[in-house]
Amino acid sequence: MNIGEAASASGVSAKMIRYYESIGLIEPPARTEAGYRVYAGEDVHALRFVKRARTLGFSIEETRELLALWHDKSRASADVKAFALKHIGELETKIAELQGMAQTLRHLAHNCHGDHRPDCPILEDLADPAGAGRH
Amino acid sequence: MNIGEAASASGVSAKMIRYYESIGLIEPPARTEAGYRVYAGEDVHALRFVKRARTLGFSIEETRELLALWHDKSRASADVKAFALKHIGELETKIAELQGMAQTLRHLAHNCHGDHRPDCPILEDLADPAGAGRH
DNA sequence: ATGGTCCTTCCCATCATGGGAAGGTCAAGG
DNA sequence: CCTTGACCTTCCCATGATGGGAAGGACCAT
Numbered sequence: 457m458n459i460g461e462a463a464s465a466s467g468v469s470a471k472m473i474r475y476y477e478s479i480g481l482i483e484p485p486a487r488t489e490a491g492y493r494v495y496a497g498e499d500v501h502a503l504r505f506v507k508r509a510r511t512l513g514f515s516i517e518e519t520r521e522l523l524a525l526w527h528d529k530s531r532a533s534a535d536v537k538a539f540a541l542k543h544i545g546e547l548e549t550k551i552a553e554l555q556g557m558a559q560t561l562r563h564l565a566h567n568c569h570g571d572h573r574p575d576c577p578i579l580e581d582l583a584d585p586a587g588a589g590r591h
Numbered sequence: 592m593n594i595g596e597a598a599s600a601s602g603v604s605a606k607m608i609r610y611y612e613s614i615g616l617i618e619p620p621a622r623t624e625a626g627y628r629v630y631a632g633e634d635v636h637a638l639r640f641v642k643r644a645r646t647l648g649f650s651i652e653e654t655r656e657l658l659a660l661w662h663d664k665s666r667a668s669a670d671v672k673a674f675a676l677k678h679i680g681e682l683e684t685k686i687a688e689l690q691g692m693a694q695t696l697r698h699l700a701h702n703c704h705g706d707h708r709p710d711c712p713i714l715e716d717l718a719d720p721a722g723a724g725r726h
Numbered sequence: 727a728t729g730g731t732c733c734t735t736c737c738c739a740t741c742a743t744g745g746g747a748a749g750g751t752c753a754a755g756g
Numbered sequence: 757c758c759t760t761g762a763c764c765t766t767c768c769c770a771t772g773a774t775g776g777g778a779a780g781g782a783c784c785a786t
Contacts, residue, residue: 460763470764471744490751492764501718508717513692516742526714536713537705540696547693551686557648558682561675570672578671579661582643583636595732605733606775625782627733651773 462495466503476506481520513547597630601638611641616655648682 463470473493476482482502486494505526509519521539525531564578580587598605608628611617617637621629640661644654656674660666699713715722 458764469744472742474766475743488751490764491766492751504720505717508720510742511692512696512717513689522714522717526718529709531709531711532707533703533709533711533713534705534707536711537700537703540700540703540713544693544696544700547689547696551689551693554648554682554686554689557646558679558686561647561679561682565672565675565679568668568672568675570669572667572669574664574666574668576666576668576671578668578675579657582640582647582657583661584639585643593733604774607773609735610774623782625733626735627782645773 457495457500459493459495462493462500462503465500467507468503473503476503476516479516481506481516481523512543514543518543592630592635594628594630597628597635597638600635602642603638608638611638611651614651616641616651616658647678649678653678 457465459470459473462468463473466473468476473482477484482499485496485499488494502523505523506519509522510516514522518539522536525536525539561578564581567577569575592600594605594608597603598608601608603611608617612619617634620631620634623629637658640658641654644657645651649657653674657671660671660674696713699716702712704710
């Protein structure tokens with residue numbers, strides 16, 4: 457299987473497959489005499505693992521640790537669970553941050569007439585967060 | 592006021608102030624004969640505007656548009672409101688994505704014993720999302 | 727005049743991904 | 757047998773926002 461086929465089979469672009477190889481995230485595959493990369497079913501399996509981890513928001517370095525746990529047949533499930541819970545915590549922190557932004561903006565937008573007049577509490581808040589909203 | 596003072600007065604690092612200037616987000620300030628940047632109160636005001644916009648999750652390019660709206664005395668508040676609502680929508684999309692990730696991981700972690708045994712639904716899902724959970 | 731703290735510009739690194747150029751390879755069809 | 761088109765290779769560059777740090781100049785208090 458060439459890289460293009462491995463890409464469509466795994467959902468990881470050929471570009472990223474080469475990149476993952478260059479940073480040592482995945483094993484370098486065999487090569488043909490002409491230098492073409494040749495992938496086996498197991499390689500595609502690893503690529504799908506990486507794709508899934510990235511989709512769940514794990515960074516590449518975290519994905520590297522997950523791959524190590526995956527290959528370590530003797531790991532304790534507690535280790536994997538702790539890793540996942542830590543990541544969940546980070547996701548929740550990020551979510552809370554974004555929700556804070558959205559909430560502030562919703563409040564400002566709610567107080568903005570949204571008509572032809574120029575007065576706008578949104579810009580007033582940006583210009584002077586402490587003073588905006590005063591009358 | 593030197594750049595360091597403007598930085599602590601605005602909450603924007605000196606490094607970023609220079610960067611914002613280099614990309615034309617803020618006006619180049621006056622200079623002393625020796626080449627030092629000299630900031631006035633109005634400059635710090637603009638920097639705080641930028642800082643606030645960034646804190647609310649606007650990109651630099653979006654911040655550029657907000658600055659333009661701010662300086663355009665004749666804009667309609669409806670334009671600003673529409674801009675804010677669009678950004679709120681993007682924030683909500685991002686939040687939903689992250690919540691999807693967190694929810695999936697919570698589900699997987701919930702089904703993981705988290706003990707000394709190696710069996711782990713989390714890794715099974717990463718390795719085979721479609722098949723994990725089968726018995 | 728000396729030292730410490732500020733300032734200047736310039737280059738490099740991050741993280742993950744894509745774009746594209748220049749050139750080699752392979753398979754199909756004339 | 758040769759061309760054509762689709763693939764592959766490596767290499768460099770760009771993104772977005774920020775920080776780190778070097779080399780050198782400026783300012784100020786002792």
